[in-house]
Amino acid sequence: MAIVTLGLAEVNDEITTRPRGCPKCGSTLLQGWGTVPKPLRDPQLNEVRVRRFQCCDCHYTFRHYPDGVGPADQSLRLQQLAAICWVLGLSTRMVTGVLGVFAIQLCHMSVWRDVQALAAARSLPAPLASVHVLGIDGLYTSIRGQDTGIMVAVDMGTGRPIALARIDEKDRPALFAWLEALKELLGVEVLVSDDFNSYSTAAQRLDLQHQVCRFHYLRWVNRLLNSLQKKLDDEWDEPLNEVRQLLQDLPPDGGHRIYQLYRQVKAPPRIYNQPMSPLARLQKLLLRLSDNWSSYRLFLEQGDVPATNNATERAIGRWRARSRTVRGFKTWSGLVNAFTLCNASFV
Template sequence: MDNMRLKLILPVINPEQITKPEKCPHKKCSGKHFKVHQEVKKAIRDRKYTEVRVLRYECLKCRRTFRVYPQGVQKAHVSQRVKGMAVMLYVLGLSYGAVAIVMEALGVFLGKTSVYRAVQAAGKAVPGMKRTELFSGYRTKAIGADITRVKCKGKWLPVGVIVDPINGLVLSIDHLSGEDAEELQKWIEPVAEIVGAHTLVTDDADAFKQAADKSGLDQQVCKSHVVRNTEELITSISQSIETDKDTSLAQIHIEPSQALADLRRLSELIHSRQPNQQAEVQALYERYAQAAPPRKGSPASVAYRMRNLFLDRWNLWPRLTYYRTWKDKEGKPILDGTNNANERAIGWWVKERYRSMRGYKREQSVLNVSRLIAFCGNHLSKGLDLASIIP
């Protein structure tokens, strides 16, 4: 897997840039006309400035006053630039305590708790990335879904990640209460509806298949997962045919050489993955359809294992080859047939930062940090201006 990359732009402080208000900040007032009431000095914590000029405006409608700060300064005494530096250092892998030490070395005191608050506030300010609150107006024909787990308060917490598999953009990161088909449907269906998706890309888990069917979505299962799992099963069954004294093949009148040839053919089919080859996979299944199931408590015979393998791949074939049937106007596949976009998102935006931690202490922190890093990752091309999420 490629190394994680981020492009972050620190907030800028311009003491002379004070934007005149356009609307009264008080909720019950709709005033749009103001006059300067007072000019005051505000002490701030920053690497360059110790104080800035702040204007107090009076609303001509409600007569209340409010402060307007220069670019890069808010109500808090710590500048946006300092908070942005703290967030950036944490996102890049430093602990809260280590960030505080680095900030002090740079000449700005910012306690460990203040670093924590800055990171959590930035995570909360990330727009969208929730199953009920996605990017406004974003549309895509396909979504990819996968689940990972992180430790929180000593327990493993399931975290669901939904991406656009076409461009890799992260759409949603959510805590899941379970991993069954019903829970997955509740998670996936609203996202698909909001973005207008008709296709779901996942791994080969049965729960995802059931969720896709219940949600009325076409599905592409990851070809890499299926190929790898199929090859492992073929190797295991082939070894059993060559070494065991299993008589199940003889009971359905199939020679070991024929069984080995059938397994080799399945291997060829699973690598070529053409939609019109489903009938051939069906024929392989039908050759072993009469294999007897094992008695209770007994292992499955070679013939029955082959029956189940061929049956599963026959049923899976439309989901495995879907990407070959969905093409653009130039006849090129829209999907690559894998869920690599999901695995990259989990690896870069969830696991990479988590690896250097002993675990999270709050479930909300899991979401705040993961959404924050993923949001940064969504802006790789132009870079993310941290001022947009630093309160």
């Protein structure tokens, strides 16, 4: 059975170092001013010894705390433990119940403040180098009771989220401006996404190479082909099977071959306010596949481009799994902090 070790902060009960200088004037000439006990909420310690110092220049008196201890009545270790329990799926009140079993009294708002504090120390990582391949996807959540669109950007090389924006994926001007800023900042050259039209349009407008998630396009194309096969005559079985085979093999000339199939389809004129005929739907599908063929097979030409957008989906999935027990968020900063923690590593 696998054993997971959480990297919690060490907490000392005694001072092991001297302060580097006065927090008020910076002077290094300090005089010891006594030792006082400090009650502490911690899984292992109930009390620590805190030393007081006085600056010999400005006469400012201050406290110097042991490692893992600060002015708060919680240790850093307890703050991390409470936040990790929340990340693992417990509500704030459930966290207080779990800690209460170990005689640690903590209110649910203190748990939420611990979550915010830990997230502030683990903000979304700034890329150390340029990001060649960027994965993006959108999601919706509730802020102050209102459904809000959010865009997530992930470095496909590391799989780590690097940007979060309060943008609806249907808002093209805002989406294009956000992606343009990321391109200039990170040097993005390839965009990986699902086949939502706004993403392909953004890739064309920003002169980015585009890889459409293979899982997404195979799913909807095969569903449509199966539906059309039930409505069309048997003579269309061979062309439909050829399209399926081309999507599996992804040959370089696949777009041209699908376009030739498109030219063979003679769909009847569409009648106003009437649904499209099966042949018209097939014709539209073939034209779309032909136009976007290069974005379906880019991963075969560049080794660092993934075939799917799974890295972005995983980042959102961690957030989805945690947000099921959350009614919503009051502030954007609180949501960003929660998303950051859900994708942080504590091992």
